[in-house]
Amino acid sequence: MDVRRDVAAGVRQPWQSSHALLVIPIVLIVVITVVDQLVPADIHLGPLLVIAPAITASFAGPWLTGLIGFLAVGAQAYIGWHFGVLFSRNVLVQILALAVLSALTVFYCVVRERRTRQLAQVRMVAEAAQHVLLWPLPEQIGSMRIACLYLAAEAEAQIGGDLYAATPTDSGVRVMIGDVRGKGLSAIGEAALLIGAFREAAHHHTSLPTLAAALELSVARNLPELEPDEELGERFATVMLVEISDEGHVTRILSCGHPPPLLLSPGSAVTVPVHPAPPLGIHGTAPGDYTVDVFSFEPGDTLLLYTDGVIEARDADGAFYPLPERAAQWAGSSPEKLVHHIRRDLLDHVEGRLDDDAALIALCRTPSPHRTHRHGPGLHVGGFAHGTGSVPR
Template structure:
């Protein structure tokens, strides 16, 4: 508004710049309160009157129209500011609910479980929520340390209900069932009662033993194994099950597969939102090549560096939920 006033003073009297004073209350409504917007409108009127007097147009119809316009724009901007503030309060409430839901559904994983150090990274594709269709859990049971990572078909809050069913069933079965394949059966039975149509959940259920780890894969991307010497391999299992929810189409139960997991090894579990993330030219994120970032001493710092690299590769918000779970077996 000061710029408009200065231009009006320097310009010819017949040039009308005073209507531009309406920009003041208009922009004030974008970030200011209702009271501040009204104050900016009053300042615009206070500037308009002396400038109109200086131009000799104080009582002319053009200036009267400008004053009415400033008043009208100020009132409209006050209403817009009120609606914006109400929307911000509603959004803040939604975020609080989302955070509470995240604490209940996706509880913080333990940073240490037995001789394991655990790191987690989770990024939701829903801009207004911190939870989505990816799920994870790490529990210490009488049978050992067991974990789950999965990906519900779809993303955002619409997938949260399905994720809740999977997590609830796993937390019960992980303590009750002595065999990993039986945990998968429990998850399948639970989902069969709640999923509709062709919905499904890809998942990996794992159990850590002395010097090895057992895994059952239900159509989920295979994890990466990082050896202490920097060698990176994909843990491809000889047998994969169908995604959870599609078990009726399969031929039978899937057996657990054991793979060496010794001192100093790191195992990265992830969802397809990581490897399917594309940059501006459509190239997928090269996770196997970037996994060298996981060589840092502190597992969480290593995983944070990998997540930052993923976000930099995409160059903007992710289009799908992305979860990563890193296990580090400490040196004896």
């Protein structure tokens, strides 16, 4: 697993750097020992030796810290021997105090390393949970090139309440992106519920309205078991469903309270108009209550799906992240480069600290010269249209 390699690399790098930094406490011990012998007899610098193990603990483990502590105690004993007062009460107390403080510093290092290992283990578990919940999307599904990004707001977390999934069907590709209200384990559980329901229902419902109704039914059936008592009846999820046909360039989307996607062409970013239904979990909705919006997704274009954690991210002055303007700058990039640019720019905008989870999916239709153009009713190349759940398939 990649996280294990990352943890191992993170362990090797501090170990190598600590060897270089070890020169500092060693030089400090030598300098204090030499200077103490040169200053007048009534000035005692030996107690300053405690600085050496103290600073070593900031960059090294217990073994190296213990070694420096041992050298510091030895230097203190040498100073006492040099002046012929090694067994005097004052020098013995100084040696004992230095040994005790060094031992406490080593104990602190042991506790710190244990917690570091525990944190590394938690990260491995979080990474495994992320791969179970949010399966990495393939780079290519049919004629679609895909790149995705997930940024969790919680410190040290890999997953949260945002979700996405994609699955090939007999007629094309279906994609879902969503955002569960709330944070913590309950939000993760609800996200897992929706992803599992989508992966199963996407293959059993021929239209997006019936698929959305099936997700609503699944949420209504299972959500009460996941809601915290203090938020009973207040949890919901916004979802965007996308159906990209293999034949022609017709693409259908259905929004359940989710922000509309961006359609990127070289040099431009257009917001796809949607007619959103209520979020899932608000109240029961029949298939006829949903509106399917239809547009033309041409080869070379990129469809950018995102959660509100992206567009609601604020900078130090409180300004929202201008996703359409920024995405237009990289409209001609591949999905991987587009997601990379937005990730770096978004984190720069918020100075590295997000207040909410953020997710992105970039889908690029690869050119296919052998595919014929087929457009739905009322649909023009480069235009948008909408209809009810009865839109012909």
